[in-house]
Amino acid sequence: MSAQKIRNIHRDLGYFYLGLIISFALSGIMMNHREHWHPEKFTIEAKDIEVALPAENEITEDYAKQLAKDLHIEEKLKRQMVRKGKFRMQFDNTEVELDVKTGKGEIVQFVNTPLISQTMRLHKNTSNWWIYYSDIFGLSLIIIAVTGAMMIKYGKHTFKQRGWKLTAVGLLFPILFLLFLS
Template sequence: MNLTHRQIHRDVAYFYVGLILAFSFSGIILNHRQSWYPTEYAYESEEVTLKIPKGELTEEKVRELVAPFKLEYESHRLRENNLRVDFTGNSIMELDIKTGEGVLEARRTVPFLGHTIKLHKSTDTAWIWYSDIFGAAMI
């Protein structure tokens, strides 16, 4: 089989066209991530009202607070008057500390868009090498 440079160029281009599209989409989406969060979406939402205990919200207190929801606690963070609790399995709860009102959301990764964004964020050594080779090939 005798391949010409043109045929080799064409075949390499077929290989890379998928990555070109994925990088293009994810780059545009990341540029507009302040307008909407493209990685995941809420598919189930429930309004909640909890009695927030007085004093410092330690991990133990937060675990007790969310225990009735039967979700596996992962972590929490406080920002000003808001408490965000992350659960294993992509569920989150966001509460206003003053009122105790908030929302419990179950989330899913956005098909295609959420996955292509991971291309830009990956720190896997194999992916970095592949990405570098891809960049060099594009040059």
């Protein structure tokens, strides 16, 4: 394949996917830190509550729906769970978290953060058409990387002279992470 053809493929795929690359990169950074910061939603109100909870084995979906009514939450219950001593209920724009032993907790009402929540939804979307589009995007990123490595044919900055060393070092980080940190 000619150098010009390689450059053209690299350039055109780069232009075509520029918006998606930036979107995935930014939302990926935000998702990496979602345990410490919730960029997807903006809290409108948080208030402390205390509820007399039944025994843990009696906390069912029906109980959660009734509790939501008692707490004047009119949204549809998305999920409820008891885990690590906490009873959690999630709705579209409200979350309730209560300590199972004490019944103390809080209700948090929020709205989705414009643009950020939609961008982060790209990472979570599992519809068939998006999965196929994401697969094509992934393959295109591989092509962009390979054509980028092949673009410089002469001199001391070619893949053969220098690029393979940087690639090897770059591959070490995910390999070390998989071996030692996960």
